[in-house]
Amino acid sequence: MPNLRFMTLARHIIEGERMHPEATGELSALLSDLSLAAKVISLEVNKAGLVDILGFTGDNNIHGEQVKKLDMFAHDMMFRAMDHGGHLCVMGSEEEEDIIHIPPKFKIGKYVLLFDPLDGSSNIDANISIGTIFSIYKRVTPEDTPGTLEDCLQQGLKQVAAGYVIYGSSTIFVYTAGHGAHGFTLDPSFGEFLLSHENIKTPKKSKLYSINEGNYLYWHPGLKKYIKYLQEEDKATERPYSSRYIGSMVADIHRNLLYGGIFMYPADSRHHKGKLRLMYECNPMAFIVEAAGGRASDGKTRILELQPKELHERTPIFIGSEEDVKKVEEFMAKEKSEITIESKK
Numbered sequence: 001m002p003n004l005r006f007m008t009l010a011r012h013i014i015e016g017e018r019m020h021p022e023a024t025g026e027l028s029a030l031l032s033d034l035s036l037a038a039k040v041i042s043l044e045v046n047k048a049g050l051v052d053i054l055g056f057t058g059d060n061n062i063h064g065e066q067v068k069k070l071d072m073f074a075h076d077m078m079f080r081a082m083d084h085g086g087h088l089c090v091m092g093s094e095e096e097e098d099i100i101h102i103p104p105k106f107k108i109g110k111y112v113l114l115f116d117p118l119d120g121s122s123n124i125d126a127n128i129s130i131g132t133i134f135s136i137y138k139r140v141t142p143e144d145t146p147g148t149l150e151d152c153l154q155q156g157l158k159q160v161a162a163g164y165v166i167y168g169s170s171t172i173f174v175y176t177a178g179h180g181a182h183g184f185t186l187d188p189s190f191g192e193f194l195l196s197h198e199n200i201k202t203p204k205k206s207k208l209y210s211i212n213e214g215n216y217l218y219w220h221p222g223l224k225k226y227i228k229y230l231q232e233e234d235k236a237t238e239r240p241y242s243s244r245y246i247g248s249m250v251a252d253i254h255r256n257l258l259y260g261g262i263f264m265y266p267a268d269s270r271h272h273k274g275k276l277r278l279m280y281e282c283n284p285m286a287f288i289v290e291a292a293g294g295r296a297s298d299g300k301t302r303i304l305e306l307q308p309k310e311l312h313e314r315t316p317i318f319i320g321s322e323e324d325v326k327k328v329e330e331f332m333a334k335e336k337s338e339i340t341i342e343s344k345k
């Protein structure tokens with residue numbers, strides 16, 4: 001085993017590829033291009049407080065949210081880093097309504113890339129950790145033709161790789177190509193991602209939950225009971241749990257992946273499909289968390305088995321330590337009633 005301090009992301013990707021004699025090197029090239037985009041975005045995120053890049057552009061994205069300059073910068077950077085390698089046939093971005101075609105001047109490849117260029121962007125001004133999330137699939141339509149929506153709308157279990165980059169106290173690139181989840185910390189002095197979290201194993205049970213409790217009134221009754229259960233005292237099951245909610249999905253899930261925890265963004269009586277996007281947020285995160293031994297569901301069904309119908313569709317999500325996710329599923333299954341708004345006293 002080589003000295004971990006000198007295991008760069010590039011080397012790790014290449015060594016991973018050697019385990020697959022049939023590999024063409026294209027996936028490795030894609031991951032390397034992504035790591036370049038991550039370095040540039042990281043640099044820009046770190047400069048955000050210094051240069052005049054903060055603030056709203058005045059435009060709204062397709063979800064009606066106000067877009068900040070940094071989101072657009074990250075979106076452009078991802079596109080420009082990934083459009084010309086010859087490995088992709090189509091892309092999709094949380095910031096763009098339609099699928100993104102590869103410019104005709106570049107070669108068309110066999111992979112599909114979906115990404116959320118800057119997740120948690122409402123936190124930028126407060127210097128809170130944010131992240132980039134990506135998901136890679138093999139195309140399902142004939143080769144050498146432009147990719148289509150059909151290539152993008154695949155079940156999460158068809159992902160060949162997924163990852164996220166967290167821009168926090170340091171920049172960390174976490175990815176899985178199906179064999180474990182691995183984390184690399186960016187050494188800013190020489191601009192390399194170095195292996196810092198080898199083969200992450202998330203605890204099977206935790207003592208920590210993450211949810212926006214401001215939405216309590218609108219939750220499913222089973223979820224209300226589950227959260228109350230977590231707050232009760234019981235030494236045997238290590239309750240009460242602690243509550244930790246940053247409100248930035250990558251940061252919340254990264255912490256829970258390392259320490260154990262359950263992150264929830266449920267459906268509620270106002271938002272029947274929750275808030276988070278299946279293709280850009282939930283599928284890639286579920287792929288990583290499962291690779292680390294965790295679990296992810298929409299409350300009933302495994303996230304990776306959901307059949308997407310639209311590029312930007314949302315889904316409820318319960319993700320993290322396996323036993324905790326199973327427990328909330330049990331609580332919700334016991335309550336037959338639908339989500340209702342509690343009457344005001």
Ligand code: FDP
Nearest residue numbers: 119120121122123212247248249250
């Ligand atoms: P944001 O709106 O800041 O982009 O993806 C959306 C997201 O952040 C997630 O990163 C985060 O977990 C969630 O929304 C927070 O939503 P609430 O403010 O409703 O809790």
